[in-house]
Amino acid sequence: MADKSQILAMPEISLGPEVRGMPVLGFGTAADPPVDAETTKQAALQAIELGYRHFDAAALYNSEQPLGEAIIEAINRGLIKSREELFITSKLWCSDAYAPDVVPAIRKTLQKLKMDYIDLYLIHWPVSSKRGIYEYPIKKEDFRPLDFQAVWAAMEECQGLGLTKAIGVSNFSSKKLADALYTANIPPAVNQVEVNPCWQQKKLIKFCKDNGVVVVAYAPLGAVGTFYGTNRVMESEVLKEIAEARGKTVAQNKELAGFSAMGFGARHWGGCQKLQQGQDAAQP
Numbered sequence: 439m440a441d442k443s444q445i446l447a448m449p450e451i452s453l454g455p456e457v458r459g460m461p462v463l464g465f466g467t468a469a470d471p472p473v474d475a476e477t478t479k480q481a482a483l484q485a486i487e488l489g490y491r492h493f494d495a496a497a498l499y500n501s502e503q504p505l506g507e508a509i510i511e512a513i514n515r516g517l518i519k520s521r522e523e524l525f526i527t528s529k530l531w532c533s534d535a536y537a538p539d540v541v542p543a544i545r546k547t548l549q550k551l552k553m554d555y556i557d558l559y560l561i562h563w564p565v566s567s568k569r570g571i572y573e574y575p576i577k578k579e580d581f582r583p584l585d586f587q588a589v590w591a592a593m594e595e596c597q598g599l600g601l602t603k604a605i606g607v608s609n610f611s612s613k614k615l616a617d618a619l620y621t622a623n624i625p626p627a628v629n630q631v632e633v634n635p636c637w638q639q640k641k642l643i644k645f646c647k648d649n650g651v652v653v654v655a656y657a658p659l660g661a662v663g664t665f666y667g668t669n670r671v672m673e674s675e676v677l678k679e680i681a682e683a684r685g686k687t688v689a690q691n692k693e694l695a696g697f698s699a700m701g702f703g704a705r706h707w708g709g710c711q712k713l714q715q716g717q718d719a720a721q722p
């Protein structure tokens with residue numbers, strides 16, 4: 439078991455008075471190539487043991503069920519007292535991004551997570567896709583226009599019903615976010631987007647900051663090793679020099695773990711295994 443004295447206090451970001459503070463560093467649950475449910479469960483359990491309290495899931499990732507099981511086991515083992523100690527994000531997949539499908543989709547998510555509520559529910563991408571298909575990348579012929587106003591109203595209903603404490607978006611550009619802010623009754627609390635030293639998104643981050651939308655950074659290591667990622671972050675000579683000067687690894691650079699003051703570094707399973715092996719210091 440992790441030595442509790444080595445677990446650092448994790449700063450939290452407020453998404454509003456009704457929402458548990460969001461720990462700035464979270465644990466991602468997407469795996470590419472995909473892993474089996476037991477691997478996901480064990481990784482999440484290890485992450486809780488190491489002190490992670492913020493988990494990033496999605497209907498697309500097939501991680502909700504094993505994450506829910508890991509949380510129950512963590513409670514049974516006494517690693518945490520209750521689910522309230524955690525901040526759980528999940529996401530509406532594009533094939534459910536139709537107004538009548540949103541509440542049923544979050545109920546399915548909650549059923550898999552074995553929870554009454556999640557802390558944050560996001561529209562995963564600003565598009566809809568053919569109903570019934572959960573796959574990424576989406577085939578060209580499966581794209582459908584997103585009726586944002588109607589889908590967002592259903593997201594607001596999810597929050598009103600207490601199924602999620604906060605709602606937000608993911609992969610929204612400044613333009614799309616501006617349109618969203620114009621029509622929303624409840625403004626998106628979060629925009630989860632890719633942010634790392636090779637993709638700094640300065641304009642978008644400024645727009646979000648000016649409009650009170652918290653940016654959550656995904657792929658802080660550049661998603662190295664995934665089909666959508668790049669090795670430019672982990673192989674950056676500048677980051678290697680900074681790491682060397684500090685006696686750290688590239689992944690331990692603060693610039694990656696907390697790249698944006700408003701962001702967090704969601705992690706891949708490999709990150710957890712590397713934490714266990716003492717190779718990584720982006721520790722909570």
Ligand SMILES: NC(=O)c1ccc[n+]([C@@H]2O[C@H](COP(=O)([O-])OP(=O)(O)OC[C@H]3O[C@@H](n4cnc5c(N)ncnc54)[C@H](OP(=O)(O)O)[C@@H]3O)[C@@H](O)[C@H]2O)c1
Pocket residue numbers: 465466467468469494495562608609630631656657658659660661662663664672689703704705706707708709710712713717718
């Ligand atoms: N909203 C969205 O559309 C969206 C999109 C992508 C991701 N996300 C979220 O963000 C999370 C993280 O993003 P990501 O997995 O794409 O990218 P990432 O965290 O930048 O990169 C993960 C990759 O980094 C490697 N890695 C992890 N720790 C390392 C270490 N200490 N040293 C060297 N390499 C290390 C892993 O390698 P190994 O192969 O060795 O494990 C893994 O392949 C996901 O799990 C998901 O929750 C959201």
